[in-house]
Amino acid sequence: MNAPSTDKAEEILARCLTDPLFLSALIVDRAATIRGIGLDVGTRAKFAKLDLARVRKFSGFIGKVQHNFLWDHFPATRQLLNFYEIEIEVFAEYRSIQLSGALKAQSQPVKIRRFLNFLFEYIMIHPEYSAVRTVARYEETVWEHHQLMHSADVPILPRGLGKLKETSWSHMLRLVPMHYGPMRIEAFDCNPATLVASVLDGTFSGYVPRAKLLIAFRSDPASGLIRTFEIDELTALLLSCIDGRRAIRSVIATARKRVLATLPPRTFRTFFEDATASGIIGFAEEFQSCG
Amino acid sequence: MGSFGAEVFAKPSVGLAYSASVRDFAERYPSDVDHIEIPFELLRHDPGVIGMRPKLPIILHCASLSVAGTEPCDDNTIREIGAWAHKTGSPWIGEHLAFITASRTEAGPHPEEYAPGEPYNIGYTVSPIMNERTINRVVCALAAYGVRFPVPILIENSPLYFDAPGTTMTQANFISRICDRTDVSLLFDLAHFVITSRLENFDPFEELERFPLHRVVEIHVSGIDDQNGGCWDNHARPAPELVHELLREVLDRVTPRAITLEYNWSSRFPEAWLSEELARVRGAIRAATK
Numbered sequence: 001m002n003a004p005s006t007d008k009a010e011e012i013l014a015r016c017l018t019d020p021l022f023l024s025a026l027i028v029d030r031a032a033t034i035r036g037i038g039l040d041v042g043t044r045a046k047f048a049k050l051d052l053a054r055v056r057k058f059s060g061f062i063g064k065v066q067h068n069f070l071w072d073h074f075p076a077t078r079q080l081l082n083f084y085e086i087e088i089e090v091f092a093e094y095r096s097i098q099l100s101g102a103l104k105a106q107s108q109p110v111k112i113r114r115f116l117n118f119l120f121e122y123i124m125i126h127p128e129y130s131a132v133r134t135v136a137r138y139e140e141t142v143w144e145h146h147q148l149m150h151s152a153d154v155p156i157l158p159r160g161l162g163k164l165k166e167t168s169w170s171h172m173l174r175l176v177p178m179h180y181g182p183m184r185i186e187a188f189d190c191n192p193a194t195l196v197a198s199v200l201d202g203t204f205s206g207y208v209p210r211a212k213l214l215i216a217f218r219s220d221p222a223s224g225l226i227r228t229f230e231i232d233e234l235t236a237l238l239l240s241c242i243d244g245r246r247a248i249r250s251v252i253a254t255a256r257k258r259v260l261a262t263l264p265p266r267t268f269r270t271f272f273e274d275a276t277a278s279g280i281i282g283f284a285e286e287f288q289s290c291g
Numbered sequence: 292m293g294s295f296g297a298e299v300f301a302k303p304s305v306g307l308a309y310s311a312s313v314r315d316f317a318e319r320y321p322s323d324v325d326h327i328e329i330p331f332e333l334l335r336h337d338p339g340v341i342g343m344r345p346k347l348p349i350i351l352h353c354a355s356l357s358v359a360g361t362e363p364c365d366d367n368t369i370r371e372i373g374a375w376a377h378k379t380g381s382p383w384i385g386e387h388l389a390f391i392t393a394s395r396t397e398a399g400p401h402p403e404e405y406a407p408g409e410p411y412n413i414g415y416t417v418s419p420i421m422n423e424r425t426i427n428r429v430v431c432a433l434a435a436y437g438v439r440f441p442v443p444i445l446i447e448n449s450p451l452y453f454d455a456p457g458t459t460m461t462q463a464n465f466i467s468r469i470c471d472r473t474d475v476s477l478l479f480d481l482a483h484f485v486i487t488s489r490l491e492n493f494d495p496f497e498e499l500e501r502f503p504l505h506r507v508v509e510i511h512v513s514g515i516d517d518q519n520g521g522c523w524d525n526h527a528r529p530a531p532e533l534v535h536e537l538l539r540e541v542l543d544r545v546t547p548r549a550i551t552l553e554y555n556w557s558s559r560f561p562e563a564w565l566s567e568e569l570a571r572v573r574g575a576i577r578a579a580t581k
Contacts, residue, residue: 014393046456
């Protein structure tokens with residue numbers, strides 16, 4: 001290979017690694033794509049033997065390394081991609097989005113969001129890796145809570161975690177409940193915390209989806225920790241109706257309108273007492289026990 | 292940051308490549324870590340890194356010179372590398388025997404991102420086409436950059452992931468030829484060597500005979516992944532047994548001035564693994580010096 005050919009070959013390799021569409025074109029029709037570049041006969045012959053599948057994987061590998069920041073908040077997702085030995089393939093597929101001109105210079109949270117969107121689509125096409133979706137969704141929710149905790153919008157915290165049991169029902173109905181810290185409810189097809197733990201401690205061996213499970217994620221603004229707990233559908237519905245503006249009367253009315261028309265008041269009262277006692281909710285205004 | 296005497300590296304210094312978790316580890320176990328290797332690109336982006344505690348000797352690592360590339364490194368970057376070498380008191384600058392940028396003679400996919408003629412920037416070090424043309428280029432680059440820095444450049448063997456069109460020699464031969472024509476010293480990355488052995492289909496222990504080990508000043512130890520029909524560098528997992536065996540073999544033949552464990556890709560790399568790997572490397576040094 002003469003001197004200019006070596007330089008030209010290096011340029012084409014660089015283009016393969018920075019221009020996924022060009023690389024795809026080479027893979028689909030190597031002869032035509034090379035013809036369009038204007039290489040000499042010798043270099044064309046060398047490129048005819050280039051293992052393009054390996055070049056594509058190497059490009060994916062570069063993308064993988066350039067996403068090492070994901071380890072900070074998505075360690076189980078990264079570990080599971082490695083467990084299934086699909087890290088390189090996933091990032092090779094993602095390369096055209098990663099290097100898309102309009103999307104390149106963006107903040108890390110935007111890059112994370114973009115990658116997750118791709119990953120969830122990838123798993124829809126490859127359902128054999130459903131565990132990755134569950135783990136990624138769990139870590140995504142935790143990450144979003146961290147983002148929220150560190151954002152400028154510091155949540156208004158409820159006060160008056162008093163003795164709700166001593167409060168009359170009529171007074172209680174006028175109280176405005178609110179979440180003690182950001183709250184989010186997500187449905188999973190297995191216990192995601194257990195799954196994530198098994199991935200991180202290396203005991204994960206396979207994935208068996210179970211019945212739908214509702215998990216509440218709650219951030220504790222005081223400690224900065226995120227707690228997760230399994231909840232039933234009634235709890236999920238009531239918690240999702242609490243917005244820090246509506247009084248308990250309105251929360252119950254909304255819930256009744258949806259699906260809980262026949263439930264007796266005692267059920268609702270028990271929910272609010274238990275949620276208050278466990279520190280999940282408080283009240284927008286100080287309330288005193290009034291017997 | 293004050294400079295430190297060369298005696299710190301008179302015997303093999305055992306250190307870690309910088310990451311936030313490595314910084315925390317070094318802070319908790321300062322006596323376990325002799326030095327920290329920090330990439331120039333990180334210092335350029337975040338100069339505050341140099342203020343880490345404890346203040347350990349620093350080795351400057353670099354992935355910007357593109358010594359095997361067609362595009363010369365820009366003057367500003369060269370000046371900054373030199374300034375950081377001086378500021379850190381690094382005994383040398385470790386640079387990849389690779390290209391990171393390449394000339395652009397045709398418009399790429401996003402011409403609006405580049406000024407006319409601006410090169411491709413891969414953002415990662417790539418093993419070059421290994422032939423006479425590239426050897427000449429590397430020899431010229433080392434001469435040109437060498438005079439700009441207060442300390443020597445070490446060149447690091449890159450992992451080979453595919454046969455580059457136009458390559459006419461093995462990597463050991465390529466590096467030996469560069470050593471024949473220059474007085475450059477080497478940073479021998481054992482994981483890269485193993486990865487290359489898979490592609491070039493050689494026995495790594497036998498190939499050591501052909502590798503210019505007498506020029507080795509620093510050694511890198513890191514993990515490897517077997518994935519997707521290939522063998523890949525992985526700084527997020529401990530080195531496999533093969534890498535440790537090679538380390539023992541190399542230490543039987545030469546005494547490097549530093550051994551750096553590169554476990555810097557994952558912020559979740561367990562501290563217990565770091566301790567274990569450091570102890571294994573120190574054990575290998577002890578065994579070799581008996």
